[in-house]
Amino acid sequence: MAQLIDGKQIAETVLATVTQTTGELSARGITPGLAVVIVGEDPASQVYVASKSRKAKECGFHSVQHTLPADTDQATLVALIETLNADPAIHGILVQLPLPDHIDSGVIIQTISPEKDVDGFTFVNVGRLGTGEIDSAFVPCTPSGAMIMIERARGRDLSGLNAVVVGRSNIVGKPMANLLLAANCTVTIAHSRTANLPELCRSADILVAAVGRPEMIKGDWVKPGATVIDVGINRIPAPEKGEGKTRLVGDVAYDEAEKVAGAITPVPGGVGPMTIALLMANTLVAACRTAGITPPRF
Numbered sequence: 001m002a003q004l005i006d007g008k009q010i011a012e013t014v015l016a017t018v019t020q021t022t023g024e025l026s027a028r029g030i031t032p033g034l035a036v037v038i039v040g041e042d043p044a045s046q047v048y049v050a051s052k053s054r055k056a057k058e059c060g061f062h063s064v065q066h067t068l069p070a071d072t073d074q075a076t077l078v079a080l081i082e083t084l085n086a087d088p089a090i091h092g093i094l095v096q097l098p099l100p101d102h103i104d105s106g107v108i109i110q111t112i113s114p115e116k117d118v119d120g121f122t123f124v125n126v127g128r129l130g131t132g133e134i135d136s137a138f139v140p141c142t143p144s145g146a147m148i149m150i151e152r153a154r155g156r157d158l159s160g161l162n163a164v165v166v167g168r169s170n171i172v173g174k175p176m177a178n179l180l181l182a183a184n185c186t187v188t189i190a191h192s193r194t195a196n197l198p199e200l201c202r203s204a205d206i207l208v209a210a211v212g213r214p215e216m217i218k219g220d221w222v223k224p225g226a227t228v229i230d231v232g233i234n235r236i237p238a239p240e241k242g243e244g245k246t247r248l249v250g251d252v253a254y255d256e257a258e259k260v261a262g263a264i265t266p267v268p269g270g271v272g273p274m275t276i277a278l279l280m281a282n283t284l285v286a287a288c289r290t291a292g293i294t295p296p297r298f
């Protein structure tokens with residue numbers, strides 16, 4: 001049986017550091033400020049955004065949420081971000097994705113000031129990560145949280161391990177691969193055109209699944225003893241819980257994989273809570289930088 005990598009518990013340790021440093025900052029008259037912007041009323045997005053705003057308050061942050069109607073035009077959203085860029089009480093800006101189709105999310109993301117880009121999606125922060133300038137970058141929260149989980153399971157020296165990342169999105173797959181590369185892993189990025197995916201996955205000492213397909217990665221795709229990080233969040237029908245009910249599953253067939261893996265993250269309670277914790281950590285780091293204070297390491 002694999003070791004369970006408990007995302008909720010590790011997230012608590014990250015949040016404890018955030019809360020402590022927030023206290024130290026407030027003694028100097030600084031309160032980290034996070035602005036979360038959401039366009040439209042997709043219920044799943046609303047749930048995530050509400051939990052981000054709640055956690056920010058729990059950490060002692062100044063937390064503001066802007067909920068705009070689904071038909072908001074692009075210029076209005078750009079203007080809001082420009083206002084937040086100029087607001088000294090705001091250190092971090094998160095625009096919840098996906099945005100409605102009539103808005104060009106590329107334009108919106110690049111409007112965010114790189115110094116407040118706590119999602120790490122702007123060209124400046126992607127470039128810093130891609131060139132190995134990780135200490136000055138904001139790294140996207142999900143892969144950053146996943147790295148901490150990998151280090152907790154295997155120790156900080158990942159040198160020479162084979163890592164396979166399934167998925168190549170800008171939000172998860174690509175930054176995840178860059179972080180593993182910076183940690184001296186031998187990294188392969190797989191995607192929907194990859195040949196012999198099961199065989200490739202079986203070569204992985206570290207297997208990261210970020211696909212968005214429920215339970216696609218089977219037990220016999222996992223190398224015995226491997227560390228398996230399941231980023232997927234998929235809501236599927238659960239008739240056993242009653243008519244119309246759903247449950248959350250990852251991209252990995254957990255019950256099979258946990259018999260083979262050395263360590264594995266669950267869904268829920270795995271990468272998800274770490275994503276939120278790292279958002280708080282990035283916001284804290286943004287506040288420390290504006291104040292000229294050395295931020296803690298996570």
Ligand SMILES: NC(=O)C1=CN([C@@H]2O[C@H](COP(=O)(O)OP(=O)(O)OC[C@H]3O[C@@H](n4cnc5c(N)ncnc54)[C@H](OP(=O)(O)O)[C@@H]3O)[C@@H](O)[C@H]2O)C=CC1
Binds near residue numbers: 173273
């Ligand atoms: N836990 C958390 O905090 C977060 C969880 N998520 C979850 O992670 C998952 C991935 O998210 P995201 O990266 O945004 O998703 P995207 O849809 O942007 O990317 C999915 C990737 O998976 C690849 N893919 C799709 N089907 C297959 C297949 N059959 N075989 C191999 N590769 C395939 C795609 O390949 P191609 O490029 O060729 O199309 C693409 O690169 C989702 O379940 C999402 O909900 C996302 C963000 C945060």
Ligand SMILES: Nc1nc(=O)c2c([nH]1)NC[C@@H]1CN(c3ccc(C(=O)N[C@@H](CCC(=O)O)C(=O)O)cc3)C=[N+]21
Binds near residue numbers: 094096097142233271
């Ligand atoms: N600009 C932007 N940044 C993001 O980081 C971002 C985004 N947009 N859009 C959507 C995705 C998704 N995402 C999640 C965060 C937390 C959980 C999470 O906490 N999940 C809980 C379960 C929650 C539930 O029950 O639904 C868990 O896995 O235990 C999941 C998914 C961040 N994303």
